[in-house]
Amino acid sequence: MTQPFRIAVFASGSGTNFQAIVDAVASGKLDVIVELLVCDRPQAPVVERANLAGVSTFVFRPKDYASREIYEAEIIAELEARQIDLIIMAGYMRLITDTLVKPYYGRIINIHPSLLPAFPGINGIGQAFEYGVKLTGVTVHFVDGGLDSGPVIAQMSVDVTSDDTEATLAERIHALEHMLYPQVIALIRAGRVRLDGRKVFVE
Template structure:
């Protein structure tokens, strides 16, 4: 198999981006390489992480474009130029339109801080705490045109402890994200992840 070329989309601190970089450096992503960071906030710390890691960046300000579709078309040009095979969303805080999603359907993944289909959308951690569930976790899924509705690749559960706050629970969730997400990318790079014929279920070979 040819090496998988990855673009990571992020908007904030970049802890999951850094986890991917560390996994690549350690050889844990098989032959996959991180070729590009896409970021919608020029001042975000993730941009400096990419510079430090020697990863190319495409940084933009959405307000300078007339529509989401306009900047997404520009992003698609950057992806095509670098022959990107897989998009990894890692705290990218922009809603995606079909302009961006459709060309990469089945080749774009996201990590969400809940056990989907529970608590999709914003503030999943706060939703879980407010609801009073005893178990939450993370989900890695393919991206489709719905809100956190794409086929599920992997999940890992995490108990909610007495006295947990949004901050303490988020810290533990981020820890398992940074372990599971690179593992999923490694499986994809090795050709061990595929959609079943029904288009809903994901088969992951061990």
């Protein structure tokens, strides 16, 4: 009998990656417990997704706190109480500080809709489309506190065709995200991902 592996998902928006993870667990493809949703926007659709899935939530308003460090300390208390093994950033639209990064470094991952280090930050799909690249994609990486700057775990690419619009490209990239993120979580769950400096080895 394997030990339970508990994850917390951080999200700010619609929650499609959150849903993809929940669905992967429900279908038996992912052997984790989605223990907690952390959300900085009480009205975000992802909160309703969590409620429907029976996932506990920690919802807060950043403006109610004097600093990021203060609300991150509250988040850490929630994570520790729930014995969280892995933090999943899934459209969480806030930079996090060392308060959260240091105790969980190597146990926080993020997904970004470009082939990092190209097009970090907001609207990675739009940035790539406007630049005119022929190839873009999705990156899952460890979080180091910088802007999409942590060590890369996995990437998948997609061709940008001459008849693509930003919307059609986004649709294909989101489909890749929903496939790749649960796969990477499963690899980490199985102990097959090793971090050594900036290099990540998948065994």
